[in-house]
Amino acid sequence: MSLYRSADQELEPQVSLVDLLDRLLGAGVVLSGDIVISLAGVDLVQIRLHALIASVRADMERSATGRV
């Protein structure tokens, strides 16, 4: 459902979001943009994000196993 397509990239298997975010948030050139949250908020964002993914997974597992 990505808006971006190119022949080469169709061949690459889908990488996990966690591995991607490890790099997109935790690494790369830090160039101070005009939108400050991208830098100052990263740690906060990661924490929130982790909490969010954890809760999504918990929901998925519950519905997959039928446990309450």
Added chain:
Amino acid sequence: MSQTGKYLYAVTRAPAGESLTTGSGLRGQPLELIEHRGLVAIASPVDLGEFGEEGLRRNLENLSWLEEVARVHHQVVQFVFTAAPAAPLRLATICLDTEAVRARLNTLHDQIDAMLERISGSAEWGVKMYLRISTPAGSSGQAITQSMEQEGRTGAAYLEQKRRQVNQRRVGEEHAVEAARSVHTDLSAVAVASRLLRPQDPKLSGHQDKLVLNAAYLVRHDREQEFVARSEEVLAGQDQYELVRFGPWPPYSFAGLDDA
């Protein structure tokens, strides 16, 4: 579209091929090349309603929004990287206009240029090593069950079994740490640089086995086959471990401006 800004994906050296402008970025917007003193930033226009401070704060908590942006970001960086050495920028780096982008390139010119030199001709490979929890190292679970049957199901036997299991797991993990260190040393020998990444929460990765190594390696293109071969043989015959490798990727983990 309300007010727009420039979302930045990567920086490369001029001349960046004009073919890069055939690609599209977030929300299908065309890629733009912003050149300054021999460096080129690859950007695309974004709506500041969505990517401004307030929008980002809200949207970054929306997992499907984040995933889509992260994947498009990665795809554009990959696209640029196939054409030239490229330094990826951190997710959600946004400037208000072209002049602001040029000002950043001007300030960081020497650092970015030196970093592009370091990563030129190389790509990043990720390696993760797991200790399988389902197959504990050391003596098998079967032996414990048998001895329990001999001793009878008493409380003492139960505690003894627990104690052995804990001990067994501890020894298995100690061996795994050693094995991981050795894998890292072996792979680093084929790499230009290496970096240990922080451990991942199993809740996030969805992987129940114990992660004992999460590392990134910067590998020259002409040594890729050697790196792949070594990663495949380094744990041969040790079924208690699983090694996951991915790459070649743009050198995300090696594009820090403060890495000397």
